[in-house]
Amino acid sequence: MSPDPPEVPPNAPRDSLGYAASSRSELPLPNDNSAQHEGPSAFRQAATLELRNVSKRYPGQHGDALKDLSFSVGAGEVCVLVGPSGSGKTTAMRLINRMIPLSSGDILLGGRSVLEIEPNELRREIGYCIQQIGLFPHLTVEDNIATVPHLLGWDKSRIGARVKELVDLIGLDAEIGKRYPAQLSGGQRQRVGVARALAADPPLMLMDEPFGAIDPINRARLQDEFLRLQERVRKTVVFVTHDIDEAIKMGDRIAILREGGKLAQYDTPSEILINPTDKFVSQFVGADRALKRLGLATLADIELLEPDGREGVAIQSDNRVQQSSTVLDALSAVVASGGRPLAVVDPDDHLKGVVTLELLGGVLRNGALPDEKHDGHPAPDPELAP
Amino acid sequence: MTFLLAAAPVIPNFGGTQSSFACERANRLFCPEWVSRNWSTVLWPALRQHIVLTLIAVVLGFVISTALALIAYSRGWFERPVLIVTSILYTIPSLALFELLVPIPGFGLSRTTAEVALVSYTLLILFRNTLTGLREVPPDVRDAAIGMGMGPVRSLLRVELPLALPAIIAGLRIATVTVISLATVAALIDNEGLGAPILTAISNEVFKTELIAAGGMAVALALAADGLLVLLQRRLTPWARAG
Amino acid sequence: MHNFTEAFKFIGRNGQIPGGPHVPTLVHLTLGTLKIAGIGVAVALVIALPVGLWLGHIHRGSFVAINLGNIWRALPSLAVLAIGVAFLGLGLGNVELALVVLAVPPVITNAYVAIDEVDRDVVDAARGMGMSGWEILRKVEVPLGIPLIFAGIRTAALFVVSTTTIAALTGYAGSLGDIINNESSYHLAGVLGAAICIAALALLVELVLALVQQALTPRGLKLAKAEDQSMALTPLAATDAV
Numbered sequence: 057m058s059p060d061p062p063e064v065p066p067n068a069p070r071d072s073l074g075y076a077a078s079s080r081s082e083l084p085l086p087n088d089n090s091a092q093h094e095g096p097s098a099f100r101q102a103a104t105l106e107l108r109n110v111s112k113r114y115p116g117q118h119g120d121a122l123k124d125l126s127f128s129v130g131a132g133e134v135c136v137l138v139g140p141s142g143s144g145k146t147t148a149m150r151l152i153n154r155m156i157p158l159s160s161g162d163i164l165l166g167g168r169s170v171l172e173i174e175p176n177e178l179r180r181e182i183g184y185c186i187q188q189i190g191l192f193p194h195l196t197v198e199d200n201i202a203t204v205p206h207l208l209g210w211d212k213s214r215i216g217a218r219v220k221e222l223v224d225l226i227g228l229d230a231e232i233g234k235r236y237p238a239q240l241s242g243g244q245r246q247r248v249g250v251a252r253a254l255a256a257d258p259p260l261m262l263m264d265e266p267f268g269a270i271d272p273i274n275r276a277r278l279q280d281e282f283l284r285l286q287e288r289v290r291k292t293v294v295f296v297t298h299d300i301d302e303a304i305k306m307g308d309r310i311a312i313l314r315e316g317g318k319l320a321q322y323d324t325p326s327e328i329l330i331n332p333t334d335k336f337v338s339q340f341v342g343a344d345r346a347l348k349r350l351g352l353a354t355l356a357d358i359e360l361l362e363p364d365g366r367e368g369v370a371i372q373s374d375n376r377v378q379q380s381s382t383v384l385d386a387l388s389a390v391v392a393s394g395g396r397p398l399a400v401v402d403p404d405d406h407l408k409g410v411v412t413l414e415l416l417g418g419v420l421r422n423g424a425l426p427d428e429k430h431d432g433h434p435a436p437d438p439e440l441a442p
Numbered sequence: 443m444t445f446l447l448a449a450a451p452v453i454p455n456f457g458g459t460q461s462s463f464a465c466e467r468a469n470r471l472f473c474p475e476w477v478s479r480n481w482s483t484v485l486w487p488a489l490r491q492h493i494v495l496t497l498i499a500v501v502l503g504f505v506i507s508t509a510l511a512l513i514a515y516s517r518g519w520f521e522r523p524v525l526i527v528t529s530i531l532y533t534i535p536s537l538a539l540f541e542l543l544v545p546i547p548g549f550g551l552s553r554t555t556a557e558v559a560l561v562s563y564t565l566l567i568l569f570r571n572t573l574t575g576l577r578e579v580p581p582d583v584r585d586a587a588i589g590m591g592m593g594p595v596r597s598l599l600r601v602e603l604p605l606a607l608p609a610i611i612a613g614l615r616i617a618t619v620t621v622i623s624l625a626t627v628a629a630l631i632d633n634e635g636l637g638a639p640i641l642t643a644i645s646n647e648v649f650k651t652e653l654i655a656a657g658g659m660a661v662a663l664a665l666a667a668d669g670l671l672v673l674l675q676r677r678l679t680p681w682a683r684a685g
Numbered sequence: 686m687h688n689f690t691e692a693f694k695f696i697g698r699n700g701q702i703p704g705g706p707h708v709p710t711l712v713h714l715t716l717g718t719l720k721i722a723g724i725g726v727a728v729a730l731v732i733a734l735p736v737g738l739w740l741g742h743i744h745r746g747s748f749v750a751i752n753l754g755n756i757w758r759a760l761p762s763l764a765v766l767a768i769g770v771a772f773l774g775l776g777l778g779n780v781e782l783a784l785v786v787l788a789v790p791p792v793i794t795n796a797y798v799a800i801d802e803v804d805r806d807v808v809d810a811a812r813g814m815g816m817s818g819w820e821i822l823r824k825v826e827v828p829l830g831i832p833l834i835f836a837g838i839r840t841a842a843l844f845v846v847s848t849t850t851i852a853a854l855t856g857y858a859g860s861l862g863d864i865i866n867n868e869s870s871y872h873l874a875g876v877l878g879a880a881i882c883i884a885a886l887a888l889l890v891e892l893v894l895a896l897v898q899q900a901l902t903p904r905g906l907k908l909a910k911a912e913d914q915s916m917a918l919t920p921l922a923a924t925d926a927v
Contacts, residue, residue: 155589180591190586194604194681204590236681252590457788478797497883512691530798535847535889538883617850619758626761648771657764664759 069397100290102131103166103259106150110161112147112317119159121147122317129309130292131259136307138297140340144317145296149262152294153182165260180204183253183261183291186269189236189245196246197223198233204256222251225288227281250282254289261293267302277373300341304329304348312337326352350384358383358419360400360409376401379408383419386411462584466651473651484639484652489659490570491637492596495625496667498557499620508610510565511572512598521573528566536563536624540631563624564617568610575609608682611675622664636660667671690873692881696819699862700872709863711882718860718886722849723776725784726842732785733792734834737893741800741830742822750797757790762848765806770855781855788841794838799830828903835898842894846887861886 105128112122120145128137150156152163154175163170170178177369189393191200198219200437205215223230226247230335237245246266253261267275279302286293297303303310304325312320312328314336329349332338338345356379376399390397397412477485490657507528514521531539539559549555579602587597603610629637636656643652676683700711709717740746769783803826811825827834851893863872864879871879899907 064514153589156587176591178591179589184586184589186582186585186589188580188582190580190582190584190589190599192583192587192605194679203592207591207596238681255592316452460720532887533710533887534884535843535850535887537847537850537862538880538887541880545873545877551862569831589728609797616758623761626763630854636761637763640764642853644767644770648767650771653764653767653771657768660761660764661759665756668755668759 061403061429065204074099077146083234103131103136104164105132105166105260105292106164107148107152108164109162109305110148110151110158110345112151113142120144120317122159124403125313125317125319125321127295127311127319127357129292129385132294132308133308134286134295136295136297136303136310137313138303138310138340139313139320140315141298142315144314145262145298145313147317148175148313149294149296151263152260153179153184154261156329180207180256181258181260183256183258183263185249185261185263185266187265189249189266189269191245191248191252193237196234196236200237201252201255203252205257208256216244216310218255222254225285227255242270242281246270247281250285254325259292261291263293264296265298266295268297270392274295282306301348304351312340347384347387351389352384355379355381355383355386355400355408355411358415361397361415362412363407363410365401378403379424387416390416455462463551469647469650471650472584472654473666474668475535476651477655480507480652484505485655485659488636488656489638489663490624492622492660492663495556495628495632495635496621496663497558497622499560500614502557503561503568503617503621504614506561507568508572509577510569510578514569514573515576524569525566526570528562531562536627537621537630540628545630547638549615551631551633553632553634555623556632556634559631560621560628567616567645568613569641571609571613571616572606575606579605580607604679606625607679610673611678618667619664622660622667626660636663688873688877692877692922693876694872695871696882700875701876705870708870711878713863714859714861714879715882715886716848717847718862718883720786721780721851721852721860722842722845725781725788725845725849726838726916729785729792729841729845730810730838731790733789734796735794737793737837738822738827738834742818742826744766744801747797747801750794753790754794757794757887760787760899762787762844763851763854766848766852767855770857775855775857778899780852780855784845784848788845791835791840791844795833795840796830800834802833803829829906831898831902831906835894835901839891839894839898842890844902846890851885913916 065336070406075281091098107125107127111120111176112120113120121297125144125148127135133351134156135401137148145321149187151158152165154169154170158171165173165182178201192203201219201222202215205218210218220230223233228244230249231246232244233242238332239250240248246269249266250263253263260287267278295303295306298305307325309322309324310328311322314320320340321328321337323331328337328341329345329352332341342348355377375389375396378387379400379402386400390396390411395413400408400411402408453652466476510520514524535540540555543555543559545547546555570592583601583605584597586602587667588594592600597685624641626636626637629635630643635652636659638639639652640660643649643656695722700708702708710746710876734738738752740750765787766780766783768778769786771783773779799885800822807825807829812822816824849860850862850865853866861879865876868876
């Protein structure tokens with residue numbers, strides 16, 4: 057029952073694995089794995105997701121949990137649902153995989169309404185990551201990860217290869233496969249949860265505050281790792297969080313919901329920071345949104361001053377900053393150094409340039425910051441989203 | 443009705459050599475020769491019957507209470523009536539329950555009567571433990587199972603019941619040991635099991651050796667069964683010891 | 686059905702055999718059962734409660750307390766009774782000894798667990814407020830531990846009532862078990878009648894103890910507990926459910 061491979065426009069941009077992030081076509085929802093054709097390390101195409109006039113009202117409660125929510129997520133994009141508690145963001149996410157029934161409206165995955173697909177079948181095609189993770193305590197890490205491939209009836213060798221690949225992908229040692237969740241740290245459990253959600257190579261991932269239960273240091277690390285992962289696998293992801301900073305860091309697009317489940321703004325992070333639609337959004341984003349914008353670009357994105365001898369002083373006193381730091385972090389470092397110039401270095405400690413307060417001031421005065429994230433890949437083109 | 447313990451000789455199951463006869467005549471605390479002589483005729487059959495009685499009662503009780511627990515798990519209102527009925531059954535002293543079942547047509551003085559009463563005593567503890575075990579499965583684990591596409595049946599079989607195993611086996615331990623203990627009284631109805639030699643031993647005068655032998659075997663059987671079930675639990679729940 | 690009708694008639698006759706010699710009445714035997722059981726439970730409580738509560742308070746002796754409970758269950762009461770009678774002869778004291786031996790373990794185990802498992806933070810707060818150890822036990826630990834403590838008492842009481850009836854099999858007279866042991870005289874109707882009385886007696890004892898527990902349980906506990914152990918007809922001992 058394998059579907060035909062989906063149509064792909066001939067000039068579609070391809071990622072590092074040779075996969076086209078085909079965002080426009082109506083992909084039939086693959087109910088069999090492309091991995092069967094291309095081997096366990098293929099990541100199949102991500103699907104588009106569209107919410108159309110989605111409303112949810114709980115019986116016996118006055119007021120809607122969600123009111124007429126509509127937006128689209130392009131294939132391979134990370135869409136972050138963010139808002140205060142009571143804004144319905146988790147509800148919206150759980151409507152997508154039909155853990156909660158829809159009151160009205162429709163949700164289209166790859167062009168197909170989720171209401172037409174049998175719920176269990178649907179869920180096996182969607183990666184599901186919740187805040188408390190919910191690893192099965194009685195199964196080993198391997199068996200946890202293999203859950204959905206098992207359900208789909210993969211054969212043993214393919215499952216084994218896939219599990220191995222995923223453990224490596226999430227950055228853990230192979231021997232962790234035989235351990236039980238009780239023996240893992242919080243961060244390790246979190247990663248296994250992500251691997252489990254990715255196991256059957258789903259075209260869509262739902263993540264509900266996946267890093268919420270982790271301490272801040274490890275949370276930042278996990279966020280970075282997830283972004284690196286997303287670089288490779290390019291899944292369509294719906295990510296729920298209450299933390300606007302996490303939303304800005306993780307999202308290609310952000311949907312801000314207000315209480316009562318209404319969409320306040322749906323835009324790229326920099327658009328939201330530069331042009332919040334109303335007072336609610338600008339307050340939610342925070343008064344420091346201008347500073348937050350500086351977090352969107354790194355020193356690699358701007359032109360640094362040529363080293364001219366001043367850096368000797370800088371390097372001697374150990375005043376250096378990584379090229380991969382955000383402009384915001386660089387500003388912090390410059391301020392911390394009392395306004396002195398800082399040497400900009402790459403991971404191997406090679407000098408790349410100098411940054412000063414005046415340089416950063418000039419960048420800000422010029423207005424537009426390069427609108428980029430994640431090591432210089434361009435943001436998704438708004439024209440491509442259906 | 444009880445088995446009329448008819449006028450038995452002072453030294454029951456007697457027959458043997460001179461030296462052991464003296465020991466038994468004097469009704470010393472424990473005469474080993476009597477035990478070895480009567481092992482295959484009296485003690486071993488009693489032990490075998492006791493084990494069979496226990497096994498049937500526990501297995502039946504387990505099947506019934508698991509079914510009841512599964513129903514109560516999905517329909518909460520079912521719990522209370524089941525608890526009330528099984529509690530009442532548990533409260534009724536064994537002697538009374540055995541007797542009350544006797545006049546029921548088809549029961550009488552038989553193994554059936556004994557088994558029905560013994561099964562009744564297992565129901566409360568097995569039902570409660572199974573239900574509690576199922577309910578204590580963390581909600582996020584259940585959410586993950588459903589969210590990943592396991593239907594409710596598969597989730598029950600693959601996730602919820604395995605995680606409820608510790609509580610279920612704890613209940614099995616208690617039920618098994620309780621049945622072994624109560625089955626001694628069942629000999630009144632059924633003349634089977636280790637209770638039979640005990641009752642014989644106290645029929646006229648108390649014959650100490652037989653009493654200690656049979657009583658001791660009952661205790662040993664209970665402890666052995668408990669130990670076996672602990673081992674079973676360790677085997678079935680490797681994750682509980684890890685970490 | 687006929688048998689049960691006869692049984693109720695037997696009860697109505699206060700346990701007398703029609704056309705037969707005068708035998709101890711049902712009322713007499715019931716009171717006898719209660720007396721024997723009551724003494725056994727009372728003695729057991731006097732011994733076991735202080736020990737269990739104290740061990741729980743100082744958080745010592747868990748190995749003994751828990752394993753005592755496990756071994757207790759394995760002892761067939763008939764065997765224990767019979768051994769007691771075998772060695773000490775028939776007599777109230779000897780029967781009571783066996784009953785006390787059987788009643789002590791559940792009381793100790795439950796009292797121990799009840800006190801041991803009181804929220805350490807609560808005890809800490811009490812100590813921080815200047816309560817002495819004895820005051821903590823009296824005002825904080827015991828009230829919070831009532832449900833489990835009573836679970837043990839009820840288990841023991843039920844067990845003792847049951848075992849008292851079995852005592853008749855060992856030849857000790859004075860309880861309702863006498864009738865069951867003497868079927869030749871009382872016939873099936875009498876035996877059934879006695880069985881019904883025993884069952885009713887046990888349920889009554891359970892009910893009374895449940896009411897006492899309700900009365901003694903602090904109101905705050907009753908409000909907090911969603912699944913209230915005390916409402917259960919027969920809460921089982923602490924070492925049960927896991």
